[in-house]
Amino acid sequence: EIVLTQSPATLSLSPGERATLSCRASQSVSSNLAWYQQKPGQAPRLLIYDTSNRATGIPARFSGSGSGTDFTLTISSLEPEDFAVYYCQQRSAWPRTFGPGTKVDIK
Amino acid sequence: EVQLVESGGGLVQPGGSLRLSCAASGFTFNNYEMNWVRQAPGKGLEWVSYISASGSTIYYADSVRGRFTVSRDNARNSLFLQMNSLRAEDTAIYYCVRDQYYGSGIFNQWGQGTLVAVSS
Numbered sequence: 140e141i142v143l144t145q146s147p148a149t150l151s152l153s154p155g156e157r158a159t160l161s162c163r164a165s166q167s168v169s170s171n172l173a174w175y176q177q178k179p180g181q182a183p184r185l186l187i188y189d190t191s192n193r194a195t196g197i198p199a200r201f202s203g204s205g206s207g208t209d210f211t212l213t214i215s216s217l218e219p220e221d222f223a224v225y226y227c228q229q230r231s232a233w234p235r236t237f238g239p240g241t242k243v244d245i246k
Numbered sequence: 247e248v249q250l251v252e253s254g255g256g257l258v259q260p261g262g263s264l265r266l267s268c269a270a271s272g273f274t275f276n277n278y279e280m281n282w283v284r285q286a287p288g289k290g291l292e293w294v295s296y297i298s299a300s301g302s303t304i305y306y307a308d309s310v311r312g313r314f315t316v317s318r319d320n321a322r323n324s325l326f327l328q329m330n331s332l333r334a335e336d337t338a339i340y341y342c343v344r345d346q347y348y349g350s351g352i353f354n355q356w357g358q359g360t361l362v363a364v365s366s
Contacts, residue, residue: 182356230351234307235293
């Protein structure tokens, strides 16, 4: 099973600041990595797929990068609605696995 | 508009059974692979099961293999999860999730979830 680790566990930032979230895989997943956003009481929402492709309707302030085992989600300038939990997920192998999440909260 | 609406959750005793349903609309259901993903209270996401568009290919997480059975009825645009021998650790919100495209493993549509609580 491919294990995904995310860091930091919590990121405390202010609106307008840049957020950088990390996801590391226990073995290469090529570019087969996605990012999801989840707000309290809501289902997760796909943000980024295949490392760097924004899903439909996702603002340009969200971007993804990386390859192999190390990936980054960047939010260029945090909006109030961006404070949430972010999960990475690999689709390179079965079982599909998720990281434990990074919570972005308001400083 | 794509809609996935789960139902069938509830409180069940350890060792009991429950059958979850997911009603799909707004897309051609029989063209898409489907999954179940769960989330224990206050915890992260765990993929549970996958079924191909035709139903011919099925995968399970190790944690549920042998106890859960996924199925679909393309004529009724419905996905199911039969859960047997339930354990306390199966307590979670269960989400019905659609793949973005064939075999993609990209979860681009999610239902709102149904809560399963396993407790005596």
